[in-house]
Amino acid sequence: MLNQTSVTAFLLLGVTDIQALQPYLFVVFLAIYVVSVVGNGAVLLVVVSDPRLHLPMYFFLGNLSCLDICYSTVTLPKMLENVFSTHKAISFLGCITQLHFFHFLGSTEAMLLAVMAFDRFVAICRPLHYSVIMNYQLCTQMAVTVWTIGFFHALLHSMMTSRLNFCGSHQIHHFFCDVKPLLELACGNTELNQWLLNTVTGTIAMGPFFLTLLSYFTIIISLFSKTHSCSALRKALSTCASHFMVVILLYAPVIFTYISPTSGSSMDQDQVAAIMYTVVTPMLNPLIYTLRNKDVKAALSSVFSRRGDLNTSRAHF
Numbered sequence: 158m159l160n161q162t163s164v165t166a167f168l169l170l171g172v173t174d175i176q177a178l179q180p181y182l183f184v185v186f187l188a189i190y191v192v193s194v195v196g197n198g199a200v201l202l203v204v205v206s207d208p209r210l211h212l213p214m215y216f217f218l219g220n221l222s223c224l225d226i227c228y229s230t231v232t233l234p235k236m237l238e239n240v241f242s243t244h245k246a247i248s249f250l251g252c253i254t255q256l257h258f259f260h261f262l263g264s265t266e267a268m269l270l271a272v273m274a275f276d277r278f279v280a281i282c283r284p285l286h287y288s289v290i291m292n293y294q295l296c297t298q299m300a301v302t303v304w305t306i307g308f309f310h311a312l313l314h315s316m317m318t319s320r321l322n323f324c325g326s327h328q329i330h331h332f333f334c335d336v337k338p339l340l341e342l343a344c345g346n347t348e349l350n351q352w353l354l355n356t357v358t359g360t361i362a363m364g365p366f367f368l369t370l371l372s373y374f375t376i377i378i379s380l381f382s383k384t385h386s387c388s389a390l391r392k393a394l395s396t397c398a399s400h401f402m403v404v405i406l407l408y409a410p411v412i413f414t415y416i417s418p419t420s421g422s423s424m425d426q427d428q429v430a431a432i433m434y435t436v437v438t439p440m441l442n443p444l445i446y447t448l449r450n451k452d453v454k455a456a457l458s459s460v461f462s463r464r465g466d467l468n469t470s471r472a473h474f
Contacts, residue, residue: 164323166246167342171239171332172428183240189440190233196443197222203456210456213291214280217273218446218453220300221403224269225439228262231255232333232435239332252334257315259335259435264361265307267411270404271365272299274372277397282379310361317350331428333435338427366408373397399446406438 172182204210204219235255239245247255279290314336321343331338336354340347376397410430447453 164249164327166248166327167252167334168328169235169239169245169247169332169334170328170330171236171245172432179240183237186233186240186436187237189436190229190237193229193233193436193440193443194226196447197225197439199457200443200446200453201226203453207456207459210452213276213296214273215452216296217269217276217300220269221266221273222443224262224266225442227258228266228435229439231258231262236332247334252329252339253315253319255334256318256336256339257311259311259333260314260358261307261311263307263411263434264310264358265304266407267362267365268303268306269300270400270407271368271372272303273400274369274397274404277400278372278376281376281397306361310357313353313357317353321345321347321350331431333431335431362408362411366404369404373401399450402445403438403442406441407434410434 173179201219201222204215204222232255235247276291280287283290318336318339321339322345323339323342324344325342327342329338329342336350336358340350340354343350410433447457
């Protein structure tokens, strides 16, 4: 993946160039990163360690938590490093690597949310066949498939972007390397890259989104056909509420960023949207699932109570 120019590094200009705001931004984003890693790590820990959570729904939730930890780590540490850095440089290889993992993890999460919606569809609309349909083999195959598709989708972008000529400014008006800001700096014809971004990435992102909406639409129709009780419908849909909130948090800023044209969109607006889906959403996901899910809350309480008892016994000893 060698480009045709002699560029060796880019400059990440970050969220703002106002020096007075830099210390506050550092504290805020560091706190968000710690909460994201600790929260998602706790969810991943209880999903793996608690036998009561060895179910398809929590298997996919564990995958989501793992994705969110990695997703935050792709962008936030470098952004925190650059807050007080005078150079704010990232190597060409580092930039392409960051771009690759950003799209790898982001597209994988989008497809994983569609898989989680399918899991809820089977659980609500085919409850008697749930254990047969959502067996261990199928769940593993779906997880491996979305991770694999996400990897090769990102590889396509990283390879095509690395082949561009960068003959102008090397300053990226963003806090991480992404395709759109790099296309702004590229010389020559970037129509193929733009087509890949709009078509391939659009399909990877919007395809799962529409499948998720279709799953929820089918769930609602199925429930209405079986019962006309609003309370019963509300109770059934409450199991999907956490997942639906995560879908909205992810897709609202993503749609805003990637539907708008590269040349006409505001980079400041793109950065705000990017902060939402790369920084805020990974932090909120474990809070949403733990606050609304009794099983996860019970498992977390059990883990912390066991550790508290262990610490007490050690203190007495």
